[in-house]
Amino acid sequence: MSRRWCSSLSSIFFISSQLLPLLDIENRIAGATPETLRVLTWLFGPLELLPNFLSGLICLALFEGAYVTEIVRAGIEAVPKGQWEAARALGLHAGQVMGEVVLPQAVQKMVPALAGQFIALIKDSSLISLISIQELTFTGTELAVSSGRVFEVWLTVAALYFLLCFGLARLFGWLERRLGRYRRR
Template sequence: MNFDFSPVWDGWRALAQGTGITVAITATALLVGCSVGLLVGIGRLNPRRRLLHGVCTAYVAAFRGTPLLVQLFIWFFGLPHFGIMLPAFFCGVIGLGLYSGAYVSEIVRGAIQSIAHGQTMAAQSLGMTPAQAMRHIILPQAVVRMIPPLGNEFIALIKNSALVSLLTIHDLMHEGQKIISVSYRSFEVYLAIAVVYFCLTGVVTLALRHAEQRLGAGGLR
């Protein structure tokens, strides 16, 4: 078999632009996922608040129990049936973000619950409110324990972002498929796409490893 990477070299500008869109979608979805995950994770800590706990639990069950691709299709192809037209980029971001947020919430909840309850009691004995204890005592310690599982979730989010190409978003995968439709060199193009995703996940892995080492060795600075 003869390999021909000339379509990849000729289309590097389109692939670079697609990579930029992939990074933008992933970064924005990451912010959505972390924000929603933090709120939902904290909301599930107190079963006594039945309404809040029930809503958060239902959200996690719904988004973890259904495929991401189906959720993206509902946002982009399903909502127009109810007269709700959303931009493809927004559907990709909100779909990825809410899906990731369900998993982040479990990471947040588990990390917070792993902190000894006595620290909360000690903070409240010093006059702190539960919210202040959570913000100044519990969360800073929990963040260190969140980093390894969050790293796995961030990497999964980068790889899952390839699905947004099905929403007509001109991300890396979409641009690669356009090159394939003209050149018919699918193996070479998909191999180049795989290398780009590998580099993106590698950068995230190194950054999180550095953060984990700093926080783990010297505490929060």
């Protein structure tokens, strides 16, 4: 198991055991109106698994957010200092420098890394099956156990992950090419 996955796994269990009791989710669900319960059930599935879902959501948001923040920071720092200085020399204020000069150049540099991170998020989401969230891996496990068709189920799960990741890779490739066209103008 990679270091990245181990730290994510420990984060999931920490959030489950420490932070969610502070949010008092179970009592909030118990005091909710029937309409609210119907909406929550429709959005998130069985309400007894809602704390697990929120735990996984918070964990993945924090975990992936740290990587995305680093990608954005690196993209902004990759813009040559001469661009910053030229924008200031033209009399642009700090917001204009960032919004009109630096960020358009930084976004072009960030897209490939953000694409990879977004695809990694899809794959990392399989970790949350360990806390009984009904996502693709969890459902595949249940189906393999109940049907006895382990190979067929896991082949299908792998194909679905491949389609998701390949489709996103193609989408981000198109976006990179489109941004590249604007850069050359």
